[in-house]
Structure formats: C-alpha cells, structure tokens
Amino acid sequence: MDPYFEFLCRMGDNTLILGHRVSEWCGHAPVIEEDIALANTALDLIGQTQMWLGLAAEVEGKGRTADDLAMLRDAWDFRSALLVEQPNGDFGQTLMRQFLFDAWHLEMLKGLTQSCEPRVAEIAAKAVKEVQYHVERSSETVIGLGDGTEVSHDKMQAALNLLWPFAGELCTPDAVDDAMHAKGIAPDLTTIRTAYDTHIESVMAEATLTIPDSRFAHKGGKSGFQHSEHLGHILTQMQWLQRAYPGATW
Amino acid sequence: MDPYFEFLCRMGDNTLILGHRVSEWCGHAPVIEEDIALANTALDLIGQTQMWLGLAAEVEGKGRTADDLAMLRDAWDFRSALLVEQPNGDFGQTLMRQFLFDAWHLEMLKGLTQSCEPRVAEIAAKAVKEVQYHVERSSETVIGLGDGTEVSHDKMQAALNLLWPFAGELCTPDAVDDAMHAKGIAPDLTTIRTAYDTHIESVMAEATLTIPDSRFAHKGGKSGFQHSEHLGHILTQMQWLQRAYPGATW
Amino acid sequence: PEKLATFQARIDAGDKIEPKDWMPEGYRKTLIRQIGQHAHSEIVGQLPEGNWITRAPTLERKAILLAKVQDEAGHGLYLYCAAETLGVTRDELTEMLLDGRMKYSSIFNYPTLTWADMGAVGWLVDGAAIMNQVPLQRTSFGPYARAMVRICKEESFHQRQGYDIMMKMANGTEAQKRMAQDALNRMWFPSLMMFGPSDAESVHSEQSMSWKIKMNGNDELRQKFVDQTVPQAEYLGLTVPDPDLKWNETKGGYDFTGPDWDEFFEVLKGNGPCNTERLAARNKAWDDGAWVREGLMAHAAKKRSAKMAAE
C-alpha cells in the first residue's frame, strides 16, 4: 500500500462521492437558485475528482485513468469518508453534510497548497477557491435554517445530531495521514481539527444549534475497512454504463 | 424477431421485474405477516421467472441461460409491462399494482394451461396455483384497505387512479399476442380482458373504489419500444454483480 | 384604439416594447403564457436529463451534463424574471405549473431510457428548441428578446455537445450504435411535435405573429428542422424512422411523415408517458421545500429587524 496513492484516492473519492450525492438533487431543490447552486457544487466536486484521481492514477503507474478509478473499483477500494456516503435526506440534512465536509475540506486544501508535492499544491490552489465559496454558501444556509423557524431549527438540529458522528473521521489521523504529514505532502490533521472545531462551533452558535456532547466518531470509510451500506448502492448507479459496456468510448 | 421467444420473455420479465419490486419491501412492511407474504410472493415470482426465461433461452437456442437473460440484457431488450416497473409507492400502491397484475396473470395462466406447447402448459399449471393464492391475498388487501378507514380508502383510490392507465397494456393484443393466439400457444387477450374487467370491477366495487372513467392505456413496455425510466434503475441494482464480475460463478 | 394603433406601429417599426410601456391586455396575457410555459419547460426539462447524471459514463460526461442541467435552471430563472416584468410573480407561475393550469413543452413527458438519449435530447430537442427560439431573439418584448439572446447562445452549445455524444455512439461499438438508433427512433416524432400542430389548426397564431411574439409558422419551422436534421442523421449513419422521408427537389426540402397528432393531444391532456411523474416530481420538490423557503425567509426577516434595531 502506497500511502501517497491512498491519500490521493481519499481526496478524490470524497469529492466523487459527495459530488454524486449532491447531483442527485438536480431538478428537485426547494427553489431554482438552490438547483443551480447544488449543480454548481456538484460540478466543482467532479472537476476536483478528475484532478485528484488523475494524479492518483499517474502515481500508481499501472496505466489506469481517473475514469478507471471512478468507474471500475468496487466499494472496498474506495477511500471516501463515511460522511460523504450518507444519504441526502431532506435539504437541511444535505446542507448540514455539505457544511461539515466543506469546513474540513477548506482547511485541508489550505494546508495542501503548502504541500511539498507541486502537483498537490497546484490542485489544492485551484480547488480551494471553489471550496471557499462552497463553505460560504453551506454555512449561510445552515445558519439561515438553524436560526429560521422552529420547524427549520428542529430539522437542522436533527441533521446535526445524525451527521455529527460521521464528522470526526475526517480529522482523525491514521497511518496514511501520519505518513503524508511526515513527508510534507499533507498538513497535520490534528491542527486541522482545531481550526475545524472552531469553525463548526462558531457557525453552530450563529445557527442556534447545539453540537452533540460526544466525540464518538465512526470510522472505516477512509481506510476502506468498513464503508457504509450506501456506497455499494451509489456504485451500482455510478458505474453502470462502464460495467455494462466494458471498453466502450463515450 | 421470433414471437414465441418474445412471448416467453414477456412472461418471464413480468415476473422478474415485479418480483424485484416486491422484494424491495423485505424488512419494511407494515406488519410481520406482510413481510412474510411479500417475500413469499417475490419468491414465487422469481421461481416462475426461472421457468419462463429458462424456456425462452432454450427456444432462442443461442446458448444463453435464464440468468443470462435476466442479468445481461439492457433495458430495451426487456419485455416487461409498464405496470410491473412502477415504483412501490406506499404499501397500498404496491398491493394495488399487485392486484391489477395478479388478476391478469391468473386469467393468462389459466389460458396457458391449455397451450398447445406442452412446456408452456406445464409451467402455467405450476404457476397458476401460486398465482391463485396471490390474487386472493392482493384482492383481500385491496378490499380491506379500500373499505377500511377514510384515509386508507383515499390512498387506495389514489393508487388506483395512478396505476389504472398501466393496466390496459396487459390486455391489449399486438402482433406477438396475435401470433401466439393463432398458433394456439397463448389465449386470446380480448377474452382475457373480459374476464379481467369483470374481476376488477367486482373487487373494486367491494373495495368501494371507483375505476377511472378512461380506457387510456400506456404502452411500450411489452413491446420494448419505450419502457419507463424506472426499468433502467432497477437493472443497475439487479445486474450489478454480473456486470461487475463477468464470468464468475456464484 | 389609438393607443393600440401606436403600439402596433411601434412593433411594425421594430421597436422593443419594455415593461413600463403601455401594452394591450391580450399582448400581456399571451406573453405571460408563452414566457411562463417556456420557463416551466426549462425547469421540468431538468428532470429527463437529471435522470442520467448519476449514471453518466465518464467524469467528463458527468461534468458536461451537470453544467447543462445547471444552465437549464438558469434559463428558467431568466425567463421567470422576464415574465415577472409583466406583473406576475414566479410563485404564481409555479403554482399554475404545479396544479396543471399552465403547460410545459410536451417533449419532456417522454422518458430518457439510455445514455444515447442524452445525445438525442441535445441534438434533436435542443435543436428544435433553437429553431423555435432563434427568431424570438427579435421578438417585440424587450426582456424576452434579451433573455432569448443569452439562452440561444447556450442552447447551441448544448446542441453541439449532444451531437458529439451521438457521434461517439454512432462510431462506437455495435451496442452503442444500436443505442443511438434506438434513441433516434423514439425521439424523432416527439421532436417534430415540438413545433406545435399544423398552422391550419393552430389557435392564436395570427395575432401573435402580428405582435411579433410568434415569428414563424409551425410548419415552416418544422420543415426547416427536418431539412437541417436529416443530413446530420445521415452523417451519423443513423436512419430516420420515417420510411416516407425523401428529398423533394421541387420544394428544395424533404417530404416527411408528420407526427401522430392524436398522441400529441393525449400528451397535452396529461397522458404522455411521464406527465404524472414529472408533475409529481416538481410538486414534491415544491412541497418538501416549503419549510426551507419559510426558514430562510424567517431568518432574513430576523436579520433585517436586528439591523434596523441596531441603526
């Protein structure tokens, strides 16, 4: 296992799977502006996926492409965090998931712009601008709905309670993260966690939402040991055409 | 196009797709007895699929198996009626779909027991006993819910309104049906329609439900010309493993 | 009547009518109906293509399709804004869509069944839409004409992308070729329907023409579409599903079979393959979104009053 390849798959699989989830909203959002914004977010994430998985495929050096990685791996070879695999639920749950991811994504990408690997720094520099915008939007929406009506507040609190145990995985370092940090490729996740916690706390305070009093964090997504049951269902859709018509050009 | 092969695919694809739909309920029914009954119905339908598609594959004579037909055709080669592709909706909608299908299925199978093709008659004789039970159950449930509370009545009426335009396809003969009837393989669909209409009318009367005043019938499923968008999504699930791991033995 | 004459003279002179200008009630109503239907078509039009976003075969195709569907929502937005200048709100228009008082283009009541449909929708449906819309860039109502300029530019981009998908399929494996032909078989006649019934049977047409809300006859545009599209199909190596199609040297265009107008009117009545689903999807989106719209409005109101209190 090459930790650099693993790391790049983590970055790309997160954006791929979250992009897929967000794209499920197309045509079904509460207002047109949100349809546009969600499609735009999905589009950015898929674009970032092309860069991360493209680099991963190069680093692997087995002649695979970004599309091969996206379309021809089974669930166990994915390195997406559990958070991004979670179902959309209602619009509030989708935006809560988005914010919990965006806040981490932003800090991570900021750190990665300083990577000793120029290709990583370059991708991060491109992505960080998009993600800066994502986090502005998702935090505004979480605040607006959290501090909106009683109904919207309760739904957002329920979404936070549901998704909170999936946020911790993003910031919990493992051997791959440690190796990446040691090599100067990626930032220290414990530092990211501090910034992440501060960011989450301030947004939730403004949103009048209470962060659950538990640090329990599910794990198994980014290591690939134990994904959610959702991932397999995502793949049946996502990979359908490539699996059904192997070798075709689209 | 061999009409006999087409006809066998219609029989087998109907039971396959409806079996798939019904099996989606597993573990999610309103009471355990219904979980058991739905699983049992799905099981019968999958068993019938094995027989119909097994015979279809033999008749085709290209070395394909029932599993090949089920797992390796794309949507356009399916010959399922639009009715069986429709989503489950709520429990009432599922049972309404089931009854609208069962009532046709029973008449059709009764007719097929008289087929000049002994293999067809044999499969029909086996299936008709199971379907006799299916129609008893589904009609009882439609009656119970139609003539239950106001809420259940309204839901069943909505289900009937929604699904009624998909029932007609089953009884509307086309070139394949005419050829099958002419050869003595299958009964005349216009005769079946008479029995079907009578059956539906008597059950709906008992269920205090009003049959929509329209004979408009969607078509395109059994001919394969234009399925519903649902079928493709069903196949992404149903065929996943065979597509992802071609040639493996399970 | 004098006002009316001046109004017609302005139109005849090629002036643009602006929202604050006087206009006859019929002009206003017809425009609201037309722009509203067009806006609804963009919104509902997200659904058949949205159906394939999660199944797009490559990351690149997924991105292109996402961008396209996003553009459609954007078009819907411009058009609702154009309609709003006529004194109707977006929510009013939306409610009329949702309860069936207003229509959207019947083409979106057909299902998208294979990836080739993403090509065929771009090539044929956007192609037909452009044919309808290019002349509307010169329509008499200013906001509508300006929206059309922007929309047409993007639509022709979409059409090229659609044709590109068809090219890939038509030059691909046997299965892909078959997929492409199947898509053309299903989409051909519904695309011809997009120009509306024959002029002889079309209502409102004459008045709309003189107001420059409608710029061309339905049959004329349909002929133009066929003449443009048939060579494209030939180039793809695909067969237009019309055995009577043939070049007519005398008229300098193709003779072709018209669509099944009974089917067209069934679709208008709600009996298209997907009418129920499309409307159900939009109704669900609207109903499920109510708490979100209310929540965000409540928050905005809180912020406004906090700001006022601070001032």
Place this chain on the structure above:
Amino acid sequence: PEKLATFQARIDAGDKIEPKDWMPEGYRKTLIRQIGQHAHSEIVGQLPEGNWITRAPTLERKAILLAKVQDEAGHGLYLYCAAETLGVTRDELTEMLLDGRMKYSSIFNYPTLTWADMGAVGWLVDGAAIMNQVPLQRTSFGPYARAMVRICKEESFHQRQGYDIMMKMANGTEAQKRMAQDALNRMWFPSLMMFGPSDAESVHSEQSMSWKIKMNGNDELRQKFVDQTVPQAEYLGLTVPDPDLKWNETKGGYDFTGPDWDEFFEVLKGNGPCNTERLAARNKAWDDGAWVREGLMAHAAKKRSAKMAAE
C-alpha cells in the same frame, strides 16, 4: 417461597414450564426480555440481508436469499407468539424495540458490504446463533423451547447455504476470493461478540442458568464456536483475522484473541456502524404502516358487525 421451591424442583427435574403455570416474576421478566430480544433480532436481522436481495447475482441465489429472509420474519413471529404467552403483546414489544428500551443482537448493527457478506452472515452469524440456540431447545419454558426446535432446524439450513456461498467465492475468481476474505475480516470479531461478554462480567447469568433460561456460559460457547469455525475457514482457504490464533493441545481447543469489548459496548450504546439506520428503518416501517394496520382493522370490524347484523 414454597411455590418457588416447587418451581425450581420442576425445573431441576427437567419439566417444561407452561404459560398457565405459576412462575416467579423474575423468571417471567427475564424470559420476556430474552425472547423479545431474540424476536427483535430476527426482525432487524432481515435488514442487512434484505440489503442484497435486489443485487443477488443469480435468480437461484435471489430465491434462496428471499426464502431465508422470509424464514427470519417467520422466526420473529413464533418468538413474539412465545413471548405473548407470558402476558406481553407483540405491539408492546415492538414499541420497546422502536424506542430503544429493548435491544436486538448487536451483530445486525454491522453493514453488509459485498455479496460475500451473504455467505459470511450465514456461515458465521447463523453459526454463532445456532451455537447459542441449540441448547435452548432444552430450555425450561415450553413455548420457547418448542420455538427453538423449529428455528434451529431452519437456521442450520441457512448456515449450510451461507457456507455454500463462501465455498463458491473461495473457489472462484481472484476478486471473489478477496471478497470472501474481506467478509471474514469484518465479520469475525463481531461474530465472537454474539456470545456476550466474558462470563466474569456477565450479569444475570447465574440465576438464568439455574432457571434453565440460559444453558451455557458465554466463554464456553465462544470457544466451541471458534473450535468449530477455524477448520471451516481453513477448508475455504481463508485466514481468520487473528494473528494469535493457534491450536492449544492441552485444552484441546484454540487460543484466540477476544473481540474489542469497547467496541461491543459502543454498539450496545447505539454507536455501531448501523444502529441508527436499522432503528430508523424499523421505525419508518412501523410509522408508514400505521394507516394500513388501521385500515385493515376497520374493515375487519365492519365485516364483523355486518355479520352480526345478518345473524
């Protein structure tokens, strides 16, 4: 106290206690909890396997899996009936499941991620269940013991089917072998947890043993399971994910690493990978089904009163 002594004497003599017999409150309560949890486990246990019914690789495998899940619902039904003889209704038990007052087997809080999991669940989970349940065929409460006889027969059939899936995978392609090994890696320790914490830490055990509600110690059964399963894994060519596993000649069994009990207690607390989803799925089924249950009851009442009126 005299009654109690007679009761204990009957149990010691191997008599079956029947619902109408006198029994201590503790016996009744413990049984309700145990049978109820067992019933809930069957019901919740439909979900992880139900997750793969629509993706089963062949028609035959789909049929087998459907039959299995149907059996599980059936087991749930017998067990609720057995519990009902103790004076609690199925609806009461269901509500206790749904609001978290009663538990179900922690194993069902783990996800099923590949088709090999359908094999591993049958082989390991049903294997462990049988190991727990076979002795319960001799339990002191009649209805429970009889339910167990029927259930054990079906469970051992399921276990063989599961092992058969594993055989196909282990003798299949490289990918299938990897899938089988991956399933074993994930399911091994959760299966060991199914016997409960070490006897030293287990509450209620002693009293339950003397009442013959519990027939064996947890560690004893766990050892038996390991001893039975390891050679089966070897036969499949799979590696049990425990580097310290080794045969101990002296004790005539394997030495093995126990599961991570912290994880076990987290799962019990609700922090297993799928606790939230499983309970949400059951709650949704129950809530969404309310109108159905009410409708059918209303209809039954109408029929009864019509019948009475006719008599």
